[in-house]
Amino acid sequence: MYLNIYGFPYHNDPMLAFAANHACKPTGKFVYLSATPPQALQREVMKGTVGHARVPVRFHGHPLPVPKRVSLKSLAQCIHKPIGLKPLFKELRHSLDRGAQIFVFVSRIRHIQPLVERLRQEFNAIVVEGTSSVDPLRGEKVMSFRETTIRLLVTTTILERGVTVPKSDVYVVDADSDLFDESSLVQMAGRAGRSSSDPAGAVVFASSEWTRSQRRAISQIKTMNRIAGKKGYLHKRNKKVDIYMAQSKN
Numbered sequence: 001m002y003l004n005i006y007g008f009p010y011h012n013d014p015m016l017a018f019a020a021n022h023a024c025k026p027t028g029k030f031v032y033l034s035a036t037p038p039q040a041l042q043r044e045v046m047k048g049t050v051g052h053a054r055v056p057v058r059f060h061g062h063p064l065p066v067p068k069r070v071s072l073k074s075l076a077q078c079i080h081k082p083i084g085l086k087p088l089f090k091e092l093r094h095s096l097d098r099g100a101q102i103f104v105f106v107s108r109i110r111h112i113q114p115l116v117e118r119l120r121q122e123f124n125a126i127v128v129e130g131t132s133s134v135d136p137l138r139g140e141k142v143m144s145f146r147e148t149t150i151r152l153l154v155t156t157t158i159l160e161r162g163v164t165v166p167k168s169d170v171y172v173v174d175a176d177s178d179l180f181d182e183s184s185l186v187q188m189a190g191r192a193g194r195s196s197s198d199p200a201g202a203v204v205f206a207s208s209e210w211t212r213s214q215r216r217a218i219s220q221i222k223t224m225n226r227i228a229g230k231k232g233y234l235h236k237r238n239k240k241v242d243i244y245m246a247q248s249k250n
Contacts (some may be wrong), residue, residue, distance in 0.1 A: 001029050003107065005210050009217030010125060010190045011172065014217040019159075027193060030122070037071055038183055039184075042217055044211060054227070056224040056228040056231070057195075057224070057228035057231065057234065058194065058199070060192070060196035060199050061196075061197075061233060061234055061235045062200065062234065062235060063141065063199075063200075063225040063228065063229075063234060064189075064190070064224055065170075065189065065192045065193040065200060065201050065202065065203045065221075066194060066203070066222060066225070067172075067185075067189050067194065067205045067214075067217065067218050067222055068092070068202070068203065068204050069175075069202040069203050069204075069206075069207070069210065069222070070087050070091055070205070070206045070207075071086065071087065071206075071208065072084070072085075072087050072088055072173065072207060072208060073205040074103060074174060074208055075106060075107075075111050075115065075174050076111070077089075077171050078118075078152075079111065079114040079115065079118070082118050082165070083193075084116060085122075086205055087206070088171070088173065089122050089205075091171070091204050092119075092123070092152070092171070092201075092204070094202070095169040095171075095202060096123065096126065098170040099103040099167065099171075100160075100167050100168060100198075100201065100202070101145060101152075101165050101166070101167055101168045101169070101194075102146060102150060102151060102152040102153070102155045102168070102169050102170075102171065102218040103153060103155065103165075103169070103171065103188070104119075104152060104153065104171045104173060105153070105155060105157065105159075105168045105170070105171065105173065105188050105192050106154060106156060106157070106170045106173050106174060107156070107173075107174045107177035107180060108177075108180045109132045109133075109134065109155070109156060111174075112130035112131075112132055112154050112155070112156070113130055115130070115173070115192075116128055116129065116154050119152060119154070123152065126151040126152060126153070127144075127149060127150045127151055127152075128150070128152045128153075128154070129141050129144070129152075129154070129244050130153070130154040130155065130192075130216070131152045131154075131158075132155060132156045132158060133144065133154065133156065133158050138158075138161045141153065142159070143161065143172050145165060146165050149177075157179075157184055157187075157188065159191070163191060164191075164195075165194075165196045166194075166195040166196040166197060166198060166200050167197070167201065168171075168192050168193075168194070168195075169192055169201050169202040169203070169204075170188055170189055170191050170192040170201065170202070170204070171204045171206060172185065172188050172189075172204070172205050172206065173206045174206070174207060175202055175205035175207040175210060175211075175214055176207035176209040176210070176211045176213075176214065178207075179211060181213050181217040182213045182215070182217045182220065185205070185213055185214060185217035186217045186220055186221065189203045189217065189221065205217075206220075219245075
């Protein structure tokens with residue numbers, strides 16, 4: 001029997017899924033590794049047709065940061081009328097005051113540079129940059145962000161996986177976009193709180209509408225925290241645990 005293990009993020013990538021299915025022998029088995037299993041796979045797990053092992057906590061034993069929702073007009077509107085960005089600026093100041101590195105995720109590449117310019121005007125004491133899949137300097141910018149030379153990085157979901165930056169806060173602008181499903185929202189939120197020295201990073205979903213994907217993403221994160229708490233995986237003496245457990249019950 002052959003065992004094929006795939007760690008690739010092929011959610012919403014039918015070509016990669018097709019290739020994986022045809023690479024596996026009829027007698028082979030698939031092992032899915034995912035922090036954000038799609039709804040179809042979650043349903044199979046609930047039915048008991050797919051065996052699973054769940055890891056509801058990070059190595060440092062602290063709860064996953066629960067996203068906060070902030071009402072914000074669409075980015076397309078705010079770019080033309082910057083006054084609409086005030087709620088976002090207010091939240092960003094809290095992150096800057098605590099010394100955090102800030103991810104700002106947007107749904108479309110064309111919105112990156114206009115938002116970068118607005119942020120530079122508002123926060124001229126820090127270095128603000130933007131990057132995407134078409135940026136030839138993406139690698140250098142990510143490295144500068146990790147080294148804290150860049151304090152605020154506006155990006156698309158190219159950085160939703162595989163990037164760990166200590167003391168990070170995450171902002172998802174236009175979180176109600178149809179390009180952001182439950183899985184991608186959870187993945188983006190997962191950039192915060194990864195460090196044991198700063199496990200309670202802030203996560204903000206900024207949107208004009210409160211969508212099903214946002215609700216499900218928050219519900220999934222709260223469920224993981226509840227399971228971790230019940231199984232005794234969390235540091236019980238950490239005061240922040242009580243806060244997150246209270247949030248998880250709401």
